[in-house]
Amino acid sequence: MLSLNQVSLRRGRKLLFENAAFQVHAGQRLGVIGANGSGKSSLFSLIRGDLEPDSGDLRVNAADEIAHVSQESPNSSESALSFVLDGDHELRKIQLAIAAREATAKEQNEAGDDLHVLYEKLETIDGFTAEARAARLLAGLGFSDDSFLKPVREFSGGWRMRLNLAQSLMCRSDILLLDEPTNHLDLPAILWLEHWLKRYRGILLLISHDRDFLDGVCTRIAHIENRKILLYAGNYSQFENQRSEQLAQQQAMYQRQQKEIRHIQAYVDRFRYKASKARQAQSRLKMLERMTLIAAAHVDSPFHFHFMEPKKQPQHLLKLEDAELGYGDPVLSDIRLSLVAGDRMGLLGVNGAGKSTLIKALADGSTLLRGERLVSKETKISYFAQHQLDQLNPENSPIDHLRERSPGEREADLRNFLGRFGFGGDMVCEPIAPFSGGEKARLVLALIIRQQPNLLLLDEPTNHLDLEMRQALSVALVEYSGALVVISHDRHLLRSVCDELLVVHSGSVQRFRRTLDDYPAWLKEQQILPGAASTRARTKNTKKLPGKKQTRQLEAQRRQRLKPLLDRVRNIEQLMATRRMELEILEKQLSDETLYSNPTRKDEMTGLIKQQGAIKSSLETLEWEWLDASETLEKM
Numbered sequence: 001m002l003s004l005n006q007v008s009l010r011r012g013r014k015l016l017f018e019n020a021a022f023q024v025h026a027g028q029r030l031g032v033i034g035a036n037g038s039g040k041s042s043l044f045s046l047i048r049g050d051l052e053p054d055s056g057d058l059r060v061n062a063a064d065e066i067a068h069v070s071q072e073s074p075n076s077s078e079s080a081l082s083f084v085l086d087g088d089h090e091l092r093k094i095q096l097a098i099a100a101r102e103a104t105a106k107e108q109n110e111a112g113d114d115l116h117v118l119y120e121k122l123e124t125i126d127g128f129t130a131e132a133r134a135a136r137l138l139a140g141l142g143f144s145d146d147s148f149l150k151p152v153r154e155f156s157g158g159w160r161m162r163l164n165l166a167q168s169l170m171c172r173s174d175i176l177l178l179d180e181p182t183n184h185l186d187l188p189a190i191l192w193l194e195h196w197l198k199r200y201r202g203i204l205l206l207i208s209h210d211r212d213f214l215d216g217v218c219t220r221i222a223h224i225e226n227r228k229i230l231l232y233a234g235n236y237s238q239f240e241n242q243r244s245e246q247l248a249q250q251q252a253m254y255q256r257q258q259k260e261i262r263h264i265q266a267y268v269d270r271f272r273y274k275a276s277k278a279r280q281a282q283s284r285l286k287m288l289e290r291m292t293l294i295a296a297a298h299v300d301s302p303f304h305f306h307f308m309e310p311k312k313q314p315q316h317l318l319k320l321e322d323a324e325l326g327y328g329d330p331v332l333s334d335i336r337l338s339l340v341a342g343d344r345m346g347l348l349g350v351n352g353a354g355k356s357t358l359i360k361a362l363a364d365g366s367t368l369l370r371g372e373r374l375v376s377k378e379t380k381i382s383y384f385a386q387h388q389l390d391q392l393n394p395e396n397s398p399i400d401h402l403r404e405r406s407p408g409e410r411e412a413d414l415r416n417f418l419g420r421f422g423f424g425g426d427m428v429c430e431p432i433a434p435f436s437g438g439e440k441a442r443l444v445l446a447l448i449i450r451q452q453p454n455l456l457l458l459d460e461p462t463n464h465l466d467l468e469m470r471q472a473l474s475v476a477l478v479e480y481s482g483a484l485v486v487i488s489h490d491r492h493l494l495r496s497v498c499d500e501l502l503v504v505h506s507g508s509v510q511r512f513r514r515t516l517d518d519y520p521a522w523l524k525e526q527q528i529l530p531g532a533a534s535t536r537a538r539t540k541n542t543k544k545l546p547g548k549k550q551t552r553q554l555e556a557q558r559r560q561r562l563k564p565l566l567d568r569v570r571n572i573e574q575l576m577a578t579r580r581m582e583l584e585i586l587e588k589q590l591s592d593e594t595l596y597s598n599p600t601r602k603d604e605m606t607g608l609i610k611q612q613g614a615i616k617s618s619l620e621t622l623e624w625e626w627l628d629a630s631e632t633l634e635k636m
Contacts, residue, residue: 001025002047002175002203004229007056009039009046016042019056020229022222026174027612028590029197029204031214031236034224036438036466040207043224044068044177047205060175065089067173069181070164074152081148083163084134087170091130094122125172137166140192141185142351158184165193174202182210183463186351187489191520199623201616209467211236212491219587233591264288303472305420305446307480310454314378315341317455317483318362323371330369331357333507339455343483346494348512348519349504355487356459358504359383362485363457382453384461389440394433398423398443401432406450421446422469437464445473454482462490491516565629572626579619586612 001023008018016039024030032040045051046058048066060066067087074083086092098118105115122128138148141162147155152163161184168176178197182190194216197204205222208214214221214236221232221239232239264284271281316338323335331354339345339362347355360367363383375381392401402414418428421442432440441464448456456477462470470490477484477497488494494501494516501512505526514522586608589595595605 001059001061003057003059005057005059007046007053007058009042009051010054011039011042015227017224017227017229021056022229022231024203024205024220025590025609026202027609027616029200029206029217029219030231031218031221031239032205032207032224033214033221033236033239033467035468036436038224040224041179043229044179044205044207047175047177064174065171066175066177067168067171068177069161069168069179071179072164073157073160074163075160076152078152079149080138080143080152080155080163081131081134083152084137084166084170085130087167088125088130088172090125090172091122091127094118094125094127098122134166134170137169140189140196141166142189162189169196176200176202176204178204179207180209181206182208182213182489185489187348187491187519188350188523190489191523199616199620201613209462209465209470210490210492211467211470219591231593233593261288303420303422303442303469305449305472306476307449307456307482308452310380310452310482312378312380313341313454313482314376316376317341317343317379318376318381319372319374320361320368321372321374323361323373324369325354325357325361325367326369327357327367331367331507332504332509335361335371335509337362337502337509339483339485341454341483343485344497344499345485346498346501346516347485347487347504348501348516353504354507354509355504356385358509359385359457359459359485359487379455380451380453381455381457382448382451383457383459384444384448385459386463388444389437389464392432392440392443395431397429397431398446399428401443401447402450405447417450418446438466438469441465442469449476456480456482456484456486458484458486458488460487460489462488462493569626569629572622572629576619576622576626579615579622583612583615583619586615 003023004020007020009016009020032043034040042051046053047060048068076083078086098115101115101118126133135145135148139145143159143162152160155163165178165181165184168178181193185193190210190213194213197206197217204217206214206217216235218235220234221236223230223232223239223243232242234242264287268281268285268288274281318339320335320337323332323337324330325332325335335358337358347358349355357367361373363381365373398418399411399414402418403409406414415428418424422439423443423446432443435443441461445461461473465473470493474493474496477486477493484497486494486498501516502509503512503522512519512522590605590608590612595601595608
């Protein structure tokens with residue numbers, strides 16, 4: 001259990017939160033949200049013990065293992081697999097003890113009979129399957145099999161951060177702290193991580209700006225606002241609903257109170273100097289002074305912007321014809337893609353499939369090796385890419401950057417425009433060198449919007465942006481009248497702004513005929529298809545095909561042989577469905593706040609948590625049994 005009791009925390013002169021009080025138990029997955037600078041990462045530092053509370057009491061079981069993702073880029077010569085295994089500290093400790101004891105036994109020519117104790121410890125922590133588990137983590141996060149033994153220092157920065165994430169997941173932790181774990185992941189890896197975290201048995205605290213990820217993983221939300229931490233039951237969407245209802249009630253109470261205040265004040269103003277009514281007027285004046293004022297509810301985002309209307313809207317914008325794209329060697333071939341006014345396309349595909357290669361070919365033709373790129377003379381393209389953040393002049397201010405692109409415009413108009421992107425006051429005229437990644441991304445978006453494009457190309461525009469800015473961008477893109485092509489791992493953005501999906505896969509670009517929710521299933525199918533294709537190829541190359549009667553007999557024998565396996569898979573699936581229903585009922589019971597605040601319900605709470613743990617353990621066992629049975633069935 002993790003418990004905060006009236007905890008207050010300052011960083012420098014700034015009070016981040018005060019009198020924070022909540023408890024989190026094993027099996028609960030808590031999403032931590034709030035504006036940038038509200039104290040989310042500082043809360044994690046507090047839990048890790050890197051910071052001390054200014055007041056109050058933070059309680060963590062001394063025996064609990066806390067895991068978090070290191071923000072430092074690793075640079076060791078050990079293999080990726082070995083680096084991930086380092087995350088299991090007890091495993092490494094036992095392995096070192098075994099190696100030392102074996103070396104001593106060899107030196108002294110002893111039998112080393114006491115080694116069995118160490119091997120029993122290794123078996124207790126599933127140490128013999130550790131390499132297989134580490135390999136599954138690496139594969140799930142997008143590493144290819146042949147990269148497992150590659151030295152860590154040979155990976156790029158983004159892949160090294162994935163290794164840090166894999167190492168934290170390898171740790172057999174009781175408390176897992178994840179701060180923006182999806183930042184360096186593509187959509188397939190995010191979907192895998194979401195599934196992995198749902199099965200995590202300990203306490204999970206998660207900071208993320210990805211709404212769909214929060215919805216898929218979290219069972220509770222901790223919202224840091226106005227120096228308070230408030231807990232809400234359910235996922236992010238449920239939090240938004242509860243929050244909007246609270247704000248609506250607060251606004252209604254505020255308006256009623258303001259009406260009452262105006263009524264009392266009018267009475268005081270009218271009669272305070274009239275002798276016969278002076279006492280009553282003074283009484284009402286004291287009533288006003290004692291009244292606890294209700295604050296007006298504020299739900300507005302600090303960002304309010306829209307895409308300026310393009311000056312021209314040609315019907316045919318851009319076309320790639322029989323194009324081969326790449327960087328010296330081809331990455332994509334036989335590309336035929338036509339963009340017309342009103343197109344709103346999203347690009348799907350794993351990292352390295354060629355999504356950025358395609359969008360660069362559309363932007364300026366820099367990756368076009370062969371074929372044609374035809375652009376209408378009235379097409380005006382704006383292209384957002386991550387490298388553009390580095391191309392900003394660090395010595396210039398936001399208004400300097402805007403003046404370069406909009407010479408002759410009034411400074412007041414430029415300031416008002418930048419204010420919609422959260423740049424106000426002195427910040428407008430300060431050099432951008434110390435700006436955060438999110439602030440630089442907002443500035444690049446502002447510069448792009450000012451260009452009034454009729455074709456917008458966005459390559460991961462939501463990286464570094466917080467929830468408020470992502471929502472403002474989604475709203476602005478929905479209202480945008482030009483054509484749009486976007487690469488993003490933010491599923492909420494793709495659902496909101498795209499009418500059509502393209503999938504970049506195996507060197508080609510195809511229309512994705514299904515919905516975004518079907519994409520995980522499609523990815524699984526692609527893993528099965530190569531085996532199926534090779535089976536078809538072997539059948540095709542067989543010299544003599546069996547006759548109809550023999551085929552029927554073979555099919556009957558095959559069905560008879562597969563029936564026990566099919567029955568087993570179905571039985572396991574039924575059991576899993578039953579366990580999931582039981583778990584859902586338990587989690588609803590555990591979301592009741594009175595269960596934790598009422599001392600008389602302590603035994604009930606303990607019993608429910610034990611039941612939850614037992615069901616989750618049973619579910620995990622069933623999932624592995626289902627996987628084994630399915631693989632055996634597929635092979636047969």
